[in-house]
Amino acid sequence: MKLLLCFVMALGLAFAAEQTLEEAEKAWATSITKRDFALMDKVLSPDLVYTHATGVVDSKQSYMADQKKGDRRYEAVTHMNMKAKQYGNAGVVTARMRMQGKNSSGPFDDTVLLTHVWIKQDGMWRLVAHQTTKIP
Secondary structure (H helix, E strand, O other): OHHHHHHHHHHHHHHHHHHHHHHHHHHHHHHHHOOOHHHHHHHEEEEEEEEOOOOOEEOHHHHHHHHHHOOOEEEEEEEEEEEEEEEOOEEEEEEEEEEEEEEOOEEEEEEEEEEEEEEEEOOEEEEEEEEEEEEO
């Protein structure tokens, strides 16, 4: 009975950790759609490598500067089939994602495959790597 209880508790803790990653993922999406730069600054790691589906690679500084400039605006970010897995102080989130907004070329409505790598820094999850691949 004790072993079963320990297993259930461990399973619960693992599930809670995954929920925390999902909450961090939602905070990232909120920060870019609401243009909440204070939240964005908290969510993004100083070591961020942000690889767009276009092949453009940004650091935290260049990504935030681009967002503040306003040439690319995300109006909606919708995660589908999100999976989150914690590995100690690291976590990986994968999803199919729809991103809608406007950039210098006009409106966009892209479906992408997403991989996010999160690390726990100063007691909170921070995005350290972003990679998207555009799919038809």
